[in-house]
Amino acid sequence: xxxxxxxxxxxxxxxxxxxxxxxxxxxxxxxxxxxxxxxxxxxxxxxxxxxxxxxxxxxxxxxxxxxxxxxxxxxxxxxxxxxxxxxxxxxxxxxxxxxxxxxxxxxxxxxxxxxxxxxxxxxxxxxxxxxxxxxxxxxxxxxxxxxxxxxxxxxxxxxxxxxxxxxxxxxxxxxxxxxxxxxxxxxxxxxxxxxxxxxxxxxxxxxxxxxxxxxxxxxxxxxxxxxxxxxxxxxxxxxxxxxxxxxxxxxxxxxxxxxxxxxxxxxxxxxxxxxxxxxxxxxxxxxxxxxxxxxxxxxxxxxxxxxxxxxxxxxxxxxxxxxxxxxxxxxxxxxxxxxxxxxxxxxxxxxxxxxxxxxxxxxxxxxxxxxxxxxxxxxxxxxxxxxxxxxxxxxxxxxxxxxxxxxxxxxxxxxxxxxxxxxx
Amino acid sequence: xxxxxxxxxxxxxxxxxxxxxxxxxxxxxxxxxxxxxxxxxxxxxxxxxxxxxxxxxxxxxxxxxxxxxxxxxxxxxxxxxxxxxxxxxxxxxxxxxxxxxxxxxxxxxxxxxxxxxxxxxxxxxxxxxxxxxxxxxxxxxxxxxxxxxxxxxxxxxxxxxxxxxxxxxxxxxxxxxxxxxxxxxxxxxxxxxxxxxxxxxxxxxxxxxxxxxxxxxxxxxxxxxxxxxxxxxxxxxxxxxxxxxxxxxxxxxxxxxxx
Ligand code: SF4
Ligand code: SF4
Numbered sequence: 229x230x231x232x233x234x235x236x237x238x239x240x241x242x243x244x245x246x247x248x249x250x251x252x253x254x255x256x257x258x259x260x261x262x263x264x265x266x267x268x269x270x271x272x273x274x275x276x277x278x279x280x281x282x283x284x285x286x287x288x289x290x291x292x293x294x295x296x297x298x299x300x301x302x303x304x305x306x307x308x309x310x311x312x313x314x315x316x317x318x319x320x321x322x323x324x325x326x327x328x329x330x331x332x333x334x335x336x337x338x339x340x341x342x343x344x345x346x347x348x349x350x351x352x353x354x355x356x357x358x359x360x361x362x363x364x365x366x367x368x369x370x371x372x373x374x375x376x377x378x379x380x381x382x383x384x385x386x387x388x389x390x391x392x393x394x395x396x397x398x399x400x401x402x403x404x405x406x407x408x409x410x411x412x413x414x415x416x417x418x419x420x421x422x423x424x425x426x427x428x429x430x431x432x433x434x435x436x437x438x439x440x441x442x443x444x445x446x447x448x449x450x451x452x453x454x455x456x457x458x459x460x461x462x463x464x465x466x467x468x469x470x471x472x473x474x475x476x477x478x479x480x481x482x483x484x485x486x487x488x489x490x491x492x493x494x495x496x497x498x499x500x501x502x503x504x505x506x507x508x509x510x511x512x513x514x515x516x517x518x519x520x521x522x523x524x525x526x527x528x529x530x531x532x533x534x535x536x537x538x539x540x541x542x543x544x545x546x547x548x549x550x551x552x553x554x555x556x557x558x559x560x561x562x563x564x565x566x567x568x569x570x571x572x573x574x575x576x577x578x579x580x581x582x583x584x585x586x587x588x589x590x591x592x593x594x595x596x597x598x599x600x601x602x603x604x605x606x607x608x609x610x611x612x613x614x615x616x617x618x619x620x621x622x623x624x625x626x627x628x629x630x631x632x633x634x635x636x637x638x639x640x641x642x643x644x645x646x647x648x649x650x651x652x
Numbered sequence: 653x654x655x656x657x658x659x660x661x662x663x664x665x666x667x668x669x670x671x672x673x674x675x676x677x678x679x680x681x682x683x684x685x686x687x688x689x690x691x692x693x694x695x696x697x698x699x700x701x702x703x704x705x706x707x708x709x710x711x712x713x714x715x716x717x718x719x720x721x722x723x724x725x726x727x728x729x730x731x732x733x734x735x736x737x738x739x740x741x742x743x744x745x746x747x748x749x750x751x752x753x754x755x756x757x758x759x760x761x762x763x764x765x766x767x768x769x770x771x772x773x774x775x776x777x778x779x780x781x782x783x784x785x786x787x788x789x790x791x792x793x794x795x796x797x798x799x800x801x802x803x804x805x806x807x808x809x810x811x812x813x814x815x816x817x818x819x820x821x822x823x824x825x826x827x828x829x830x831x832x833x834x835x836x837x838x839x840x841x842x843x844x845x846x847x848x849x850x851x852x853x854x855x856x857x858x859x860x861x862x863x864x865x866x867x868x869x870x871x872x873x874x875x876x877x878x879x880x881x882x883x884x885x886x887x888x889x890x891x892x893x894x895x896x897x898x899x900x901x902x903x904x905x906x907x908x909x910x911x
Binding site for chain 1: 713768769770772
């Protein structure tokens with residue numbers, strides 16, 4: 229079926245036929261998982277719209293931005309400071325991918341036992357199916373896990389890659405390294421955009437990103453109510469969309485949605501009965517359209533009330549301090565804020581254990597489901613420590629390891645159902 | 653719960669067989685088994701054909717199939733974890749760790765003194781370590797499955813089989829045979845391999861005795877001996893180890909309000 233975007237997609241060198249197939253599958257998947265929900269908020273229509281136009285209108289906006297000589301910068305990790313990109317009038321898009329696409333092609337240039345997230349972004353590129361990657365002037369990698377670190381070396385043959393060095397520990401010298409890396413990144417972004425990052429611009433950019441974090445924090449506070457006023461799936465979707473939507477518009481829309489949510493909470497209205505078991509997800513990021521586990525959980529008689537993940541609270545919990553006057557002070561504030569990210573790639577990473585336990589208690593969850601992508605060593609290993617910490621707090625945990633395929637859905641369902649029966 | 657007569661049925665739809673237990677006022681008044689075959693729904697219809705309209709609870713991997721496939725029945729579903737926990741606790745309230753080795757999966761369940769599930773783990777991704785593995789190996793050694801355990805107990809030496817993958821274990825067994833190793837010794841080696849794997853999984857979940865061994869593989873004499881050897885006594889083995897799930901499902905139905 230021809231669409232008004234075919235010409236744009238063709239210019240971006242997408243595989244048009246395969247792309248049409250992808251959109252059809254995505255649409256069907258979205259319909260089944262999202263549009264069948266009961267008592268959905270009116271405000272979710274915006275998200276439905278953004279998602280339906282994810283490869284359309286949003287890409288068109290990116291092309292328009294490019295036409296005004298703005299640069300599109302793609303990222304794969306919440307460590308990359310978006311504020312720098314925005315301050316140089318760039319557009320930042322998250323490129324993490326959550327679909328099993330181009331797997332065979334990816335497996336030709338990567339080991340088979342690579343996590344699905346990495347295989348997916350490589351697969352999307354090789355299969356020419358992601359208009360975001362194709363729109364990027366620069367793709368920013370980072371030295372987090374070994375899988376990504378080495379994959380970027382290979383990815384550099386296919387896209388313009390720049391890699392930030394992320395420390396592995398959190399000592400003073402690590403913080404120094406990180407600050408130096410932010411500065412190097414700033415230079416790179418200034419060079420590629422041709423714009424100088426001034427204190428004024430950086431302050432404005434910081435406020436934009438903080439405002440988005442504040443809106444998502446507000447959402448997280450409201451959704452914690454009992455009875456639960458919004459599904460976990462919907463909140464996950466909102467978090468996912470936050471990575472590629474225009475930040476100012478997105479923030480406005482989410483605040484509007486929160487107003488509606490506030491009314492609902494006041495009226496004591498929920499999407500599920502009050503006694504529905506409340507679960508929290510913790511672990512690896514779930515990128516669009518990876519809705520498999522949340523859907524499974526929420527169709528097994530439980531509701532998700534929190535996502536301890538990079539597409540969740542790890543990305544929104546901490547704000548950047550906005551007191552700085554000079555660029556230098558602001559870069560310090562950025563360095564400090566980003567150093568607080570509790571990714572499993574760090575050692576030791578006890579903050580994460582504390583954060584998970586505190587979050588589980590705050591949200592009054594009946595249990596935690598730890599989500600790991602197969603072959604993700606950092607999170608798989610840390611899951612053992614998470615389980616211990618939660619056990620000490622009297623909170624049951626179920627560890628799930630899976631990928632993007634649908635093969636194991638039945639087995640997962642049994643585990644999840646048994647866990648729900650257990651914590652009920 | 654009221655004192656009126658209450659009849660409920662539990663059905664466990666496993667990969668190999670389907671079990672049915674009917675409870676009347678808490679007493680088992682009927683129990684049956686049929687093979688699952690390639691058409692489990694038809695088998696269930698057959699199994700239930702002469703039963704009146706009574707509340708039923710389905711469990712096992714085919715539970716959803718049954719709920720959707722027999723809309724004329726009053727059917728709810730619980731997972732096999734819950735079913736085995738309920739059944740085990742009912743039969744042996746002292747049991748604290750349940751090991752269930754079925755046709756295609758292995759489960760370990762830690763129970764509280766009150767019978768509540770504390771933790772569980774399942775291996776259902778591959779046949780290694782399950783009844784399917786034993787079946788495969790019995791065929792390879794040309795021993796009828798029901799006799800495979802006793803056959804292995806006739807071994808005179810403990811061989812180490814390293815592969816747990818069904819395909820590799822078979823080739824390892826074949827090469828041992830080619831070297832002139834006694835079939836019984838190889839059979840014992842295969843049983844030992846399963847036990848080792850099972851114990852690793854068991855210890856990850858719970859090390860608290862008494863242990864209860866259920867599921868179809870609990871019929872196997874060699875598995876019983878080896879597990880009893882490795883675990884703190886007593887090793888409880890129910891009289892009908894593969895009916896525990898169906899019993900648990902029926903017990904669940906009993907707890908539910910009538911209707
Ligand atoms: S999990 Fe770690 S490596 Fe992955 S996006 Fe988050 S911070 Fe980056
Ligand atoms: S999920 Fe794990 S293995 Fe995959 S990119 Fe993230 S940290 Fe690396």
